[in-house]
Amino acid sequence: xxxxxxxxxxxxTEMGQEVTLRCKPISGHNSLFWYRQTMMRGLELLIYFxxxxxxxxxxxxxxxxxxxxxxASFSTxxxxxxxxxxxxxxxxxxxxxxxGPNNEQFFGPGTRLTVL
Amino acid sequence: AQSVTQLDSQVPVFEEAPVELRCNYSSSVSVYLFWYVxxxxxxxxxxxxxxxxxxxxxxxxxxxxxxxKSQTSFHLRKPSVHISDTAEYFCALLRAGGFKxxxxxxTRLFVKx
Numbered sequence: 747x748x749x750x751x752x753x754x755x756x757x758x759t760e761m762g763q764e765v766t767l768r769c770k771p772i773s774g775h776n777s778l779f780w781y782r783q784t785m786m787r788g789l790e791l792l793i794y795f796x797x798x799x800x801x802x803x804x805x806x807x808x809x810x811x812x813x814x815x816x817x818a819s820f821s822t823x824x825x826x827x828x829x830x831x832x833x834x835x836x837x838x839x840x841x842x843x844x845x846g847p848n849n850e851q852f853f854g855p856g857t858r859l860t861v862l
Numbered sequence: 863a864q865s866v867t868q869l870d871s872q873v874p875v876f877e878e879a880p881v882e883l884r885c886n887y888s889s890s891v892s893v894y895l896f897w898y899v900x901x902x903x904x905x906x907x908x909x910x911x912x913x914x915x916x917x918x919x920x921x922x923x924x925x926x927x928x929x930x931k932s933q934t935s936f937h938l939r940k941p942s943v944h945i946s947d948t949a950e951y952f953c954a955l956l957r958a959g960g961f962k963x964x965x966x967x968x969t970r971l972f973v974k975x
Contacts, residue, residue, distance in 0.1 A: 750905070777961070789906075789952065789965045802962065837905055850896075851963065853905030 748772075750854035752838050758860045764826040767857045770819055771840030779851060780813055780823050781837040789837075795821065828861045835859070864889040866953050868966035876974050877945055883938040883969045885953030892958040895936045897927055900950045900968075909951070912936060923947070948973045 751770040759765055771778050780792040793803040798815045806813070810829070815821040825832055835858050839851040869884040887893065894913050898906040910921025917929040927938045936953060953966040 788967045791962060794961060796961070839905070850908050850911070851906075853907065855903070855905050 750838055750840055750852055752836075752854035752857050754857060755855060756858045756860075758862065759828055760862050761829055762827045763861075764824065765828045765832075765859060765861075767823040767836050767838075767859070769821045769823070769838030769854060771821070771838070772842075772852055773819065775840035775842045775852070776818070777841040777843070778815060778821050779839040779841070780821070781839065782834045783837060783856070784834045792823070825859075828859075830861045833859055833861050864891075864893060864955055864957055864964055866955055866964055866966035868953050868969045870969050871967065872970045872972065874972045874974060875943055878942050880941050881939065881943050881947075881971065883951050883953075883971065885936045885938065885966060887934050887936060887953070887955050889934075889955065889957065893955045894958065895927075895929060896954040896956070896963070897921065897925070897936075897938050898952045898954060898965075899923075900952065902949070906952060909938070943971070943973050945973050945975060947971060 753768045776797050778795040781789050782792055783789045792805045793813045794801050795815045811825055813823045835856045837853050837856045839853045841851045865888045867886045875881045896911045897909040899909050900906045909925050910919050910927055912919045912929045920926045925940050927936055929936050950968045950970050952968050954963050956963045
């Protein structure tokens, strides 16, 4: 099992540019989570999908952020336009159970985003 | 609302010494509790979890945690640490029936030779 796959692993861009982060969850998992990790704010949940449907996007910081899950094996997180304060490590995680005691989340290696 | 507080941001310890990483939580409803570990430049992975039953939970890599309902704590312990245990450790909770795992701020464990 390849685990959760994220690409790119590192992204450096200039303020105002569009950034797209990609995630492939573990095959068979029906829940997908996007997190942002910074020194100041720790680990924050941005959005949660269940069976490809966004269930809770209350953590998405602004309208500049959007996420999609067109099928069970792919999700994107887009920032347009990007700003320096978006610099962080973005994690994707997947789970085989939506909630409940067996909701162990499997995390990808993360994408380190730097916006100059 | 639920919350998780990790009482130490950094814990330095010598190799082969015991260690305890402290976690307190707040919730008015039943919760499940987790400890995750994050090695440098990697994502988080599950160390152990408490669902119900025995309050002492054993996890991977020799770690264990004890659930204390009266003190609303879930401290993580290891009797003898290795250099390879150097990582960041996150305490987390999930409301029973919920989907949103709430993570603490993390504790950085630094094991010195």
